[in-house]
Amino acid sequence: MEKTGRSVDEFVAQVSPAKRRRDAETLITMMREVSGREPALWSGSIIGFGACHYAYPTGTEGDMPILAFAPRKASTTVYLDSADAHADALAALGPHTTGASCLYMKDLESVDLGVLRRVLEETQRRTAGDELPGATITVLD
Template sequence: MKQTGGSVGAFIAAVTPAGRRRDAETLTAVLQEISGREPELWGTIIGFGSCHYRYPTGSEGDMPVLAFAPRKTASTLYLDDTSRHGEALALLGPHTTGKGCLYIKDLEAVDLTVLRGILENVLSWTESGGSEGVELTITG
């Protein structure tokens, strides 16, 4: 995955429906504040910072340090592994998860303080170099 350039503002302005656009604006501000990094487009993903990953299998590549994607059905936040956040997710409010993704249909329905805690934990895990065989190196 690579940064693709382009205007994050223009990308967000085109997000539909309007509620998802509102959530994208809020998430951009929250992730920028937490990460201390400017938002950049990685295709249709809004990422903050960059890191290089390497799995024990030898697979490697680049990805954002923190990221989300405003999809039509939900905002997708990319986490390390949702199983690491079970207690916080129980307090978050309405959401669904995949192995490494958190899906939120309405950001106003969740506890933003809890969400911030989850994202801060992901950032800390990433900046510390990962674990469980995943090597992470911050590159931006």
């Protein structure tokens, strides 16, 4: 994954529907506070904070944001270190679905933002602290 150099503000201004744009603005504020970093646009539609390099013993490696989300038409996708690692917290979040390392929410106004913040804090701690199972992580910025 690579940073695109495109403007995050210009990208968010074009996000639709309006609810997804509102949620993107809320997540930018929250992730900026949690990470202490400014947002950057990655791979065209992922808004990320910070950067790290990951490497697996299999030889798979690359760069990725430490915290990230993507405002999609159907829902907002928040990228986690592992959805299973946050199962207890996510049980108290409110309406959502998950994938292996993805959290999908249709409306941030219907979830507990305090729970979401704690999940993001823990994801950042685990990712930046090189605690991803099977991977070696090097923080780049």
